Amino acid sequence: MSQPVFSTDRHGWAELLPARTPTAAISGTRRCHWAVVGAGFTGLACARRLAVLHPEQDIILLDARALAQAASGRNSGYAVGCSHFPGAFEPARLAGYRRVNRINAAGLSLLREQVHRLGIRCQWHEQGFFHAAADAQALAEVPHFADYLSRLDIPHRVLEQSALQAQLGTDWYARAVQVQIGALVQPAALLYGLAATLPPNVTLHENSPVLQVQTGAGITLQTPDAVVDAERLVIAANFEAATLGIIRPETVGSTLSGSFTRRLSADERASLGELAQWGVLSLHSGGATVRLTEDGRISVRNTAEYHGGKLLPDTALRKRQAIHRQAFENRFPQLRAVPFEFGWSGVEGISRNGTNFFQHPRRNVWFAGGYNGSGVSRGTAFGTAMADYASGGQSALITDCLGSPAAQWLPPRPVLDIGAWFTVRRRFRGVGRDR
Ligand SMILES: Cc1cc2nc3c(=O)[nH]c(=O)nc-3n(C[C@H](O)[C@H](O)[C@H](O)COP(=O)(O)OP(=O)(O)OC[C@H]3O[C@@H](n4cnc5c(N)ncnc54)[C@H](O)[C@@H]3O)c2cc1C
Secondary structure (H helix, E strand, O other), X not given: OOOOOOOOOOOOHHHHOOOOOOOOOOOEEEEEEEEEEOOOHHHHHHHHHHHHHOOOOOEEEEOOOOOOOOHHHHOOOEEXXXXXXXXXXXXXXXXXXXXXXXXXXXHHHHHHHHHHHOOOOOOOEOOOEEEEEOOHHHHHHHHHHHHHHXXXXXXXXXXXXXXXXXXXXXXXXXXXXEEOOOEEOOHHHHHHHHHHOOOOOEXXXXXXXXXXXXXXXXXXEEOOOEEEEEEEEEEOOHHHHHHHOOOOOOOEEEEEEEEEEXXXXXXXXXXXXXXXXXXXXXXXXXXXXXXXXXOOOEEEEEXXXXXXXXXXXXXXXXXXXXXXXXXXXXXXXXXXXXXEEEEEEEEEEEOOOOOEEEEEEEOOEEEEEEOOOOHHHXXXXXXXXXXXXXXXXXXXXXXXXXXXXXXOOOOOXXXXXXXXXXXXXXXXOOOHHHO
């Protein structure tokens, strides 16, 4: 059987941080009470909670890559507190809307508490986001989204073009809904901080791909240089969980890309609006995610494609940068002379019906993942709840996670590849000026 490839490169938010030495890869013969595979938001949250629940037990946390080199360290950094469900408010879905938002809020609040208590420096900025619209399809979403927020008593306001120009420094958007819950973060810095503050009974091993798992009376995990016997296993490897060979989640990787400008000068920043930092999400699912970061860079993320669950090679990334560039200059013609410092790609796990996974697929094996584009807060909530669930606990959060709809079936390859390519591409229908 061919070995899985865990693609990685030197691009991403981690490049903006001081260099960090990865923890040692695992080697030899090891035993532990719990193995957690995947050190993204889900795995880190799960390992942290397991350690608190079982202070006398050993938890081994394994990741195939260096920390922050998968989606959790390469996302746009929006820790969402409330989700946007496209289309008009549907009363029959009210319980579902509330369930998802309770999970988002739980994850946001766990992260907030950890960031503040542990002193994690990750540019945490909790002022909510702008859900903006420039073209017809996204503009049609403004009243729908505002109506939904009103019915759920979620604080928000609708802003018109001139108010957006004053706050953000662009007249590109015709309208936006400003939602006042949600935090912006530097995702790689947050992951570094979460990993550095894990309880002492958690050992993180990076660059330790699990290549095979055997289950039965016990669980044995094989990496290139180690054999690990674990009593229990939590899989937090998201769309790559199939690489372990014991589950086949109905999820694939969609590859997104974006670019950062260099830091803006004081004059360049003065040409923008009143806010020192902000985050814009599009009300069109194919629209651009645009941020002004705390350290004065503008980032634009506006491509998504099916690329076999891999990162984009440099040549492809350079081509995608032309698309990022166009979006940037459309919005900020006054900054046309500002170059991009670099681009990055990242792969997010998506399911056909946008559901999440909170499962107990085998004896002593659990799996949490999914989230499409909302795994910062939701992955934290799922990982935490999974630790409680796998320990036999009960909570309202577990009930909410268990309430995730069943995933729609995905065909095997190569039909899967073709279907996934078209599905991701469909996301851009009608995007127009919102790209
Ligand atoms: C460009 C981009 C922008 C995004 N923007 C946002 C955003 O702004 N807000 C938001 O909430 N979400 C966003 N997302 C989605 C979000 O990043 C993900 O939902 C979230 O990071 C998933 O977390 P996770 O821990 O479940 O999975 P991952 O972060 O994918 O972590 C899984 C880990 O498992 C490891 N792994 C896989 N297989 C193995 C194996 N066999 N052995 C050992 N380790 C293994 C991987 O290396 C990886 O580190 C974005 C994603 C991308 C790519």
